[in-house]
Amino acid sequence: MENPLCEPAAFGRGLHEGDYTIGLVVEWRAFVRNPFSFLFARSTAEERVAEYVVREHRGGRALNDILQDNYVQNRLSPQQQMRMLERPEIVDAVSHDDLEQAHIYLQSVGG
Secondary structure, three states: OOOOOOOOOOOOOOOOOOOOHHHHHHHHHHHHHOOOHHHHOOOHHHHHHHHHHHHHHHOOOOHHHHHOOHHHHOOOOHHHHHHHOOOHHHHHHOOHHHHHHHHHHHHHOOO
């Protein structure tokens, strides 16, 4: 008995294979809820580098020195670094003068 309920067999897939429409519905709902969320999303790399910058600065290092670290350079472009400097945790941890010097440095390297 191939079709015991007199329903046509699923075309192109078996009866016991997974249904992947649930994932599509969830993604669609997230998009409809906030269609511009991608504009405000920050990368996890940026978050981790921001934590690193705050930790190193509280340890006594200058902001420009931290921005020149390979850890920062390998993870964020100069444009991303400039955006990172606008994060509230960075602004709270670093003096205004250090932020200005960092912006000047990043603009000189292509930010």
